[in-house]
Amino acid sequence: MYIATQFSKLQKGMKLSKPIRTSVSYSVLLAEGTVINEKHLNYLYNKSLDTIYIKVEDGTLKKVLGDEIKVLDALPDCRTKEAYLDILCTMHNIFTIGREDKEIDFKPVDDVVKKLITEVTISEDMVMQLTSFRSYHEYTLTHSINVALLAVFLGHVLKLPMSLLRIIAYGGLLHDIGKLRVPAEILNKPGPLNEEELVVIRMHPIYGYEMMKEKAPKLDERFLDIILHHHEKTDGSGYPEGISGEDLSLPARIVAVADVYDALSSTRSYRQRMLPHESIEYLFVDACRKHLDEDMVKAFIHGVTIYPAGTKVELTNGQRGSVIGFQEFFPMRPTIRLEDTSEIINLLYMPNVLIKNIIHQS
Incomplete structure (x- = not known):
């Protein structure tokens, strides 16, 4: 396994998985298999370099990916951990190469899509833990x-x-690739975007569609449809084309629900993340406003375990505990074993007590 990086993250002890080449003449500067030392770093400094590929070894991923690798710390060594690691490395490579003027080899994506689908269909709880x-x-x-x-x-x-799950997986992985062409100062702005910035950010579906047409001309149009239309709304008020209802493909409507849920559940530069039950409530509202497909939202809420068994939570009454289950149709109000007394409480029958926070183990 290899991972793509830039010179700024190249460190002593890393082993090259491919030769280092110049970005202009594409001539070889260091051979495949070279173990980087101080002399190499000095030699490469200020040179115009093509993407650097290093072999994945102990410690390498943390140096290149940083916070990205923390997700794996919570998982035991297992097939799921290996699969997620493969997905993470592959998509990091795709996003790195996506910034450059070259075609993308999607064979590795085909491989990780198969793994992704396998893991999802085997373990729903693991999906929610990973995300x-x-x-x-x-x-x-x-x-x-x-x-x-x-x-x-x-x-x-x-x-x-x-066949449809494969399309959805591909589209989900690539839906935001157009953001590579959006300036970082807009993506990471610590506050609301102004009108000019909104115009730019709302171009990312078109940027992504165009990028994939350029870099992967043989890519299935159904994947491209997701990239182009994941921000459309069922009432026609979305972007970039303002299409609505049944004119939106099923995969695009599915990815739209997943996109909104995960965006709400993530901390951004301008707001804190929502808790899972808060994100679910927002999905309800968006479905009622005809922004998201109502049937897709209902299916998502019915199927999802937003607080998998074992999730450690803090409640609004100050108590802490671990989720042990929930009643069907009420995933937002789980049953909890309290930490201090081992008492079992069911939030479904405690309307004044809410989950305040999820406690991640350090």
């Missing part, structure tokens, strides 16, 4: 993976065939 971890600094990357996981989960709830 509960966020990275502020690499929001677009982790958000894209989360949207793919959640969208495939919704497709699985709807009992869609494997």
Whole structure:
């Protein structure tokens, strides 16, 4: 396995998975297999370099991905952990190459899409655990993976065939790739965007569609449809084309629900994240306003376990505990075993007590 990076993150001890080349003449500067040392770093400094590919070894990922890798700390060593790691590395590479003027090899994406679908269909709780971890600094990357996981989960709830799940997974992973062409100062602005900035950010579906047409001309149009239309609304008030209702493809409507849910559940530069039950309530509102497909929202809420068993929570009355289950149709009001007394309480029958926070283990 390899991971793409830039010179700024290249460090001593890293091993090259591919030769380092110049970005102009594409001539080889360092051979594949070279273990980077201080002399190499000095030699490469100020040179115009192509993407650097390094071999994934112990410690390498944390140096390149930083916060992205923290999601894996909460998982035991298992197939799911390996699959998520593969998805994370592959999408990091795609997003890195996406910033450059070259075609993208989507064979690795085909492989991780298969793994993603397998993990979703085997373990729903693991999906919710994975998507509960966020990275502020690499929001677009982790958000894209989360949207793919959640969208495939919704497709699985709807009992869609494997062919459609594949389209949904691909579209979820790539839906925001157009943001690579949006200036970072707009994406990370610590406050509301002005009208000019909104115009720019609302171009990202078109940017993404155009990027994929350029970099992957043979990509299935159904994937591209998701990229272009994931911000459309069922009442026609979305963007970029203002299409509505049944004119929106089923995969685009599914990804739209996953996109909104994960965006609400993520901390951004301008607001704090919502708790899962708050995000679910917002989905209800968006469905009532005809922004999201009502049937998709109902299916998502019916199928999702927003507080998987074992989730540690803090309540508004100051108590802490672990989720042990919930009644069907009421995922927002789980049953909890209290930390201090081991008493079991059911929030469904305690309307004045809410979940205040999710406690992540350090």
